[in-house]
Amino acid sequence: MIRIEHLEKRYSPPGGDSPIVLGFDSLTIAPSQQVAVAGPSGSGKTTLLSMIGGFVEPSSGGVTWNGLPWPGKPGALSARARARRVGFVFQELNLLPSLSLFENLEAAGRFLGLPEADPVIRRALERVGLAKRLRHKPDQLSRGERQRAAVARAALYPHELILADEPTASLDRTNADLVMDFLIGMALDNGSALLVATHDPLVMETLPCRFDLPARRIAVGSARRKGTLPGP
Ligand code: ADP
Ligand code: MG
Secondary structure, three states: OEEEEEEEEEEOOOOOOOOEEEEEOOEEEOOOOEEEEEOOOOOOHHHHHHHHHOOOOOOEEEEEEOOEEEOOOOOOOOHHHHHHHEEEEOOOOOOOOOOOHHHHHHHHHHHHOOOOHHHHHHHHHHHOOOHHHOOOOHHHOOHHHHHHHHHHHHOOOOOOEEEEEOOOOOOOHHHHHHHHHHHHHHHHHHOOEEEEEEOOHHHHHHOOEEEEOOOOOOOOOOOOEOOOOOOO
């Protein structure tokens, strides 16, 4: 069970402009729950996912995981233990340019300490339609193919939580449906909770719950945006 309580992130833009304050009301994510984080560009989706993932420190408020502060004090958890807990499909995809697609997933598998990664990698790439692209480097692939590869990478380990930041942004409808089917099915198979940031109404419809982030209206002071999580 993951809870956020009145999270706030304050960004000070360079050049001395007024700070941007993003506020997020309470949200509880139950084990295996699947939630869309919905909002237009600039509403704070990436910031919220990064704070829940433990990559960005909130300015105030906090995240708890099974009642304990997450990610805890620096050094409390090894990088491997954190990576096993949370899988992330980053908006920038973060594939290593000098490695082939297969080697990228192999490196992730090694970091996670996956035994027998080879068949798991092949199966994941096959399921996102990339079985014939194993030896390609990221720059030899389309943006959509790279996006599908990043989703496959998140499927290598049964993470407790998968955070996917606009995982269908570069995809046509057919591939967007394929990726969402894959993400949802993989999360169900692995018993992972799934949080998908998106502004695509069709993606929102595929997920049973929704947490809304309204467009940012105020750039100064303490603008608080209200999030609601209707029941499934
Ligand atoms: P979204 O993912 O919904 O597009 P973001 O979380 O990326 O929203 O950004 C929300 C707001 O915070 C934007 O106005 C953005 O410019 C600002 N922001 C995000 N990251 C930073 C940063 N590192 N420094 C300054 N401002 C930032
Ligand atoms: Mg974003």
